[in-house]
Amino acid sequence: MAQYMDVHHGMKGITADQLMAAHKADLAVEKDEGVHFERAWADPESGTVYCLSEAPSPEAVQRVHERAGHRADEVHAVPYSI
Amino acid sequence: MAQYMDVHHGMKGITADQLMAAHKADLAVEKDEGVHFERAWADPESGTVYCLSEAPSPEAVQRVHERAGHRADEVHAVPYSI
Numbered sequence: 052m053a054q055y056m057d058v059h060h061g062m063k064g065i066t067a068d069q070l071m072a073a074h075k076a077d078l079a080v081e082k083d084e085g086v087h088f089e090r091a092w093a094d095p096e097s098g099t100v101y102c103l104s105e106a107p108s109p110e111a112v113q114r115v116h117e118r119a120g121h122r123a124d125e126v127h128a129v130p131y132s133i
Numbered sequence: 134m135a136q137y138m139d140v141h142h143g144m145k146g147i148t149a150d151q152l153m154a155a156h157k158a159d160l161a162v163e164k165d166e167g168v169h170f171e172r173a174w175a176d177p178e179s180g181t182v183y184c185l186s187e188a189p190s191p192e193a194v195q196r197v198h199e200r201a202g203h204r205a206d207e208v209h210a211v212p213y214s215i
Contacts, residue, residue, distance in 0.1 A: 056174050056183055067213040074215050092138050092185070092211035099209055101138055101183065103174070127181055129174035131149040133156050 052085075054132060055104045055112045057123035063098030070100065076119035077102075084111040134167075136214060137186045137194050139205035145180030152182065158201035159184075166193040 070093045077088045086106040093100045102123070106112045109126040116123050152175045159170045168188040175182045184205070188194045191208040198205050 054174070056176070065213070070213045070215065091215045092136070093213040094138070094209035094211050095213070097209055101211070127176040127179055129176050129183070131147070131152045131175040131177070133153065133173045 052105050052107060054129050055106050055109060056127045056129045057102045057104070057112055057116065058125040058127075059100040059102075059121060060124045061098050062093065062100050063095065065093050065095045065098065065100065067093075073100075073119065073121055074102075076121075077115055080118045081115045084115050086111050086115045088115070134187050134189060136211050137188055137191060138209045138211045139184045139186070139194055139198065140207040140209075141182040141184075141203060142206045143180050144175065144182050145177065147175050147177045147180065147182065149175075155182075155201065155203055156184075158203075159197055162200045163197045166197050168193050168197045170197070 074091050086104055088102055088104045090103040104112050112126050156173050168186055170186045172185040186194050194208050
């Protein structure tokens with residue numbers, strides 16, 4: 052298992068409710084892939100969403116997001132964190 | 134006070150020790166600006182570093198990073214988080 056930060060662009064105007072709904076959609080399917088989405092942050096002005104997860108691979112992170120209906124634009128392994 | 138996610142590019146090959154040193158440099162000067170850097174994540178492969186902070190403004194976040202010697206490439210307010 053490793054930690055990942057993935058990034059979604061093009062989410063201008065996202066609301067708190069939409070962020071929560073998207074996160075719940077991830078949580079609903081993440082177990083099938085051995086992924087856990089821990090945190091998420093949204094900047095509605097630039098339309099950027101960051102998601103922090105624990106997962107076996109970047110592909111597993113992306114599969115969960117795809118099944119939840121919101122493919123990530125970037126998935127970064129973040130082996131170092133504070 | 135609000136929450137910010139800032140992003141540094143061009144950090145390919147960053148090590149865990151370098152991430153910790155950069156974070157400590159932020160902590161050493163952050164109080165002057167009323168900022169607190171809470172977390173940081175590094176992807177040495179793409180050279181991307183993400184920093185999560187509480188701050189009075191995006192300019193205050195940037196001033197701390199500049200004084201610590203590592204200006205951010207992007208500073209995003211993230212008013213919504215999970």
